[in-house]
Amino acid sequence: MPDRPFGILVLNSISRSGLDRLPPGSFVVGKDIAEPDAILVRSADLHAMSIPSSVLAIARAGAGTNNIPVKDLSARGVPVFNAPGGNANAVKELVLAGMLMAARNLAPAQRFVAGLQGAGGPLEKAIEDGKKAFAGAELANQTLGVIGLGKVGCLVADAAIKLGMQVLGYDPEITVDAAWSLPSQVKRAASVNEVLKNATFVSLHVPLVPATRHLVNADNLRLLKPESVLLNFSREGVVDDGAALQALDAQQLAWYVCDFPHPGILAHAKVLAFPHLGASTREAEDNCAAMVADQLREFLEHGTIRNAVNFPQVEMGRESRWRVAIANANVPNMVGQISTALARAGLNIHNMVNKSRGDMAYTLVDVDSAVNAQLLAEIRAIAGVLSVRYLPA
Ligand SMILES: NC(=O)c1ccc[n+]([C@@H]2O[C@H](COP(=O)([O-])OP(=O)(O)OC[C@H]3O[C@@H](n4cnc5c(N)ncnc54)[C@H](O)[C@@H]3O)[C@@H](O)[C@H]2O)c1
Numbered sequence: 471m472p473d474r475p476f477g478i479l480v481l482n483s484i485s486r487s488g489l490d491r492l493p494p495g496s497f498v499v500g501k502d503i504a505e506p507d508a509i510l511v512r513s514a515d516l517h518a519m520s521i522p523s524s525v526l527a528i529a530r531a532g533a534g535t536n537n538i539p540v541k542d543l544s545a546r547g548v549p550v551f552n553a554p555g556g557n558a559n560a561v562k563e564l565v566l567a568g569m570l571m572a573a574r575n576l577a578p579a580q581r582f583v584a585g586l587q588g589a590g591g592p593l594e595k596a597i598e599d600g601k602k603a604f605a606g607a608e609l610a611n612q613t614l615g616v617i618g619l620g621k622v623g624c625l626v627a628d629a630a631i632k633l634g635m636q637v638l639g640y641d642p643e644i645t646v647d648a649a650w651s652l653p654s655q656v657k658r659a660a661s662v663n664e665v666l667k668n669a670t671f672v673s674l675h676v677p678l679v680p681a682t683r684h685l686v687n688a689d690n691l692r693l694l695k696p697e698s699v700l701l702n703f704s705r706e707g708v709v710d711d712g713a714a715l716q717a718l719d720a721q722q723l724a725w726y727v728c729d730f731p732h733p734g735i736l737a738h739a740k741v742l743a744f745p746h747l748g749a750s751t752r753e754a755e756d757n758c759a760a761m762v763a764d765q766l767r768e769f770l771e772h773g774t775i776r777n778a779v780n781f782p783q784v785e786m787g788r789e790s791r792w793r794v795a796i797a798n799a800n801v802p803n804m805v806g807q808i809s810t811a812l813a814r815a816g817l818n819i820h821n822m823v824n825k826s827r828g829d830m831a832y833t834l835v836d837v838d839s840a841v842n843a844q845l846l847a848e849i850r851a852i853a854g855v856l857s858v859r860y861l862p863a
């Protein structure tokens with residue numbers, strides 16, 4: 471353990487119950503940490519900030535990591551953790567609310583009621599006369615298209631099946647676990663276009679990456695039926711919002727439900743916009759904060775990597791007091807060079823694990839005696855080594 475507590479810089483509001491998992495004495499957690507060992511963040515834009523060289527890890531208390539310069543951090547050997555599924559139920563419930571609000575015209579109906587005057591008979595008459603303007607449709611038997619079948623998309627698909635909807639799902643990179651978790655009634659689509667042509671409700675649950683920017687755009691919005699409802703709880707940028715507004719104006723689309731409002735869409739009568747509320751429930755905030763606090767603690771104290779978006783999962787039970795954690799490029803002969811350096815220093819390897827993911831690899835080595843600064847410097851100097859940490863217990 472280091473001779474001082476780990477400093478954790480907290481950006482955004484992170485649930486207290488999560489922060490409490492970082493015990494004082496071992497961790498100093500706050501908004502004013504000068505040379506932090508790690509950053510805990512939700513949606514704050516880290517692209518706009520210079521990340522101090524002291525930072526060993528970033529933890530995103532949520533799902534999306536497009537606010538974090540993951541590629542630059544990988545090049546520094548810094549893992550970026552997130553909380554897969556920690557807020558998925560919260561998003562699912564808001565998607566259901568969005569579908570119901572659109573299908574039953576609840577926002578204009580509520581505005582109509584709020585604007586009524588009077589009491590008694592005249593009020594009752596105004597209510598009964600007015601309601602026909604807001605008659606809607608039921609969800610049961612309608613088709614929902616889900617684009618992106620990860621943690622959120624799978625829950626949305628499952629809930630829709632339980633509501634009696636037909637579900638058409640599209641995800642070219644669906645994981646085996648996600649596929650197993652889906653109800654057998656979910657039909658598989660071969661493309662975004664197939665979903666847009668066949669569904670009346672379309673809900674997006676993909677990350678914002680270059681391949682998903684404007685996934686829904688002027689060209690494919692034309693495939694929708696005029697009564698369709700498009701729901702974007704993914705990210706601003708996944709839908710070409712200008713094209714969505716044009717589709718609403720041209721009555722090619724009935725409602726656009728969006729969790730990422732911006733000036734262009736705020737006032738449109740057929741937009742139901744929420745202030746990025748998808749993950750804002752007590753339960754989701756607690757779940758995400760707890761997940762990332764635990765992951766961060768395990769990483770800082772033992773080098774364990776669980777749920778990093780840029781590194782493999784690496785865990786190794788501790789059997790010796792002396793551990794070295796090395797992030798390196800996934801190129802030949804890294805393990806050979808690291809073991810040679812250890813052998814040259816007369817250290818016996820007690821246990822070792824090396825795993826890779828894409829361009830990145832990570833090695834945990836437990837040795838049978840203490841490691842000195844010179845050996846750590848030698849390992850650091852190996853071409854391809856990105857970061858080296860000594861973690862004596
Ligand atoms: N509104 C909110 O508050 C809120 C909350 C949670 C997540 N999100 C957003 O939703 C996204 C998804 O969250 P999640 O927890 O389900 O993530 P996830 O990683 O579990 O799932 C994402 C899925 O999208 C799939 N995908 C990637 N590219 C695709 C493409 N081109 N077409 C179809 N599928 C594609 C992946 O294979 C994966 O299965 C997040 O990245 C985030 O941007 C928003």
Ligand SMILES: O=C(O)[C@H](O)COP(=O)(O)O
Nearest residue numbers: 512513531532533534749
């Ligand atoms: O990607 C996510 O997890 C959501 O967009 C939630 O973001 P938030 O934590 O800032 O609410």
